[in-house]
Amino acid sequence: MTPPSIRLFNTMTMQKELLEPAVPGEVGVYVCGPTTYSYIHIGNARTFTSFDVVVRYLRHRGMKVRYVRNYTDVDDKIIKAAAETGETAVELSARYVEIFREDARALHLLEPDVSPKVSEHIPEIIGIIQKLVDKGHAYASQGDVYFSVSSDPDYAKLSKRNLDDLCVGERVQPGEQKREPLDFALWKAAKPGEPAWESPWGPGRPGWHIECSAMSARYLGESFDIHGGALDLIFPHHENEIAQSESASGKPFAKYWMHCGFLDLEGAKMSKSLGNVVRLRDALGKVDPEALRFFFLSTHYRHPLSFTDKGLADAEARMEYFYETLRKVDERVAGKDFGKGPVHGEPHRFFTEFEAAMDDDFNTAGALGSLSGLFVLMNELADKPPVKDKPLVGRTLQALREDVRKASSVLGLFEDDPAQWLLRRRERAVRERGIDVAEVERLIGERTAARAAKDFAAADRVRATLKEKGVDIMDTPAGTTWKVAPAHGG
């Protein structure tokens, strides 16, 4: 089989490039993970979901992916937060790692192959700092160690900045012992009471950027394929990683740089200083996790995305359509054998389109569009009267269902049992709207009796009563079912 031709936008070259891993068929991916000092927010969630799909798709295309996403568990913000809660930094950080893992599971994020923690890689970090000092790229100063930006002629090649324009002069904080304003800390001397590790420069802790250089080298090698994060990491974080890694190893660092766009709140930036940060956990209390995933994936990963009630409600309605369709299809064909033979039309054409969109820089929005045709066809076939249940229809539905399964594994969507998902969704809506299930069922019983007696006026009165309570009823060949009507006004 010919190797898949996946193209991806590389921030380094600002162009879409063909993915050509150093070892054909094997891809190393490093994504900057969370700093574990609080709950992650929905912007973090979008970024991690985007890279989750990147990894899933590469695997779908037959690549062997080694996926590394770190935990930054040594950091000034953690120390500060721990001082406020009375925990040690280690305790607080461990607690938020667990919280992150719960959130990640709820969002159906794959577990990375390696999730290294900074605190467990101090020797590697000291090793790379020592190498930089030995090669003249870094210098120690009163217990701190700084990277000398002027020692790296390539500095700022990722962000394409002009060093002279970088607000020079405002960056030296009191107490810092830098030679030049742009230099940044590789190692910070410990102040009393702070977590510290022994080092050739005295007790201290790593600076922010060096961890990713050390841990990516340990698990993916000094040169690897894809490095990802959100846009705001381009400068200075990723820039500094490149400077450190390439200065230390003398080799090119990551080949492809992928950066995810921002999520905003109806046009307003989400930031801690504005106090409008939405935690993933809070969002998950209001919207189905898969609907949130669908919402993220319905816009291209590099584009800005507005987090709105309308967008979320649309995503949930869409998920319901998908799952209703799948339930109908599963009832019709699951576990049945329709034998070998021809199928109706070209059922796989939708999935071919899906892959073409994904091959083009992981265009999930386009891919989702091609899935629409697939679902329409499934509905059309599944609605054909069972008396005409020819093997042709069954085989075609099974072929389509199989393609949905493949898309599921790529997108992390509609992987649940459809009936279960729909039931859970109804149960949640029942709780939110305070609906009395026993009463609903009693009223439906009354209506069924009225219909049997051809008293349609009475039947319609029951329908109206239920509608007022927010319940829609559906008469099906298998009897009357009901669901909670979509909420109005978001």
Next chain:
RNA sequence: GGCGCCAUAGCCAAGUGGUAAGGCAAAGGUCUGCAAAACCUUCAUUCCCCGGUUCGAAUCCGGGUGGCGCCUCCA
């Protein structure tokens, strides 16, 4: 000030040289006792504006206008 991104129907959103995907909403239809769901049909001669290149531009170039991001911890 420097670097960079974005602008497509009422809304969301693909499309980066070959004649505007998809979804929501809306209108009509099929089905239904009535509905719901599903399906069908309709819904941008046009892609912020003005120039230019080209046989051909939403797509490329120049200039505007309007949003936004990074340059400080930030996904």
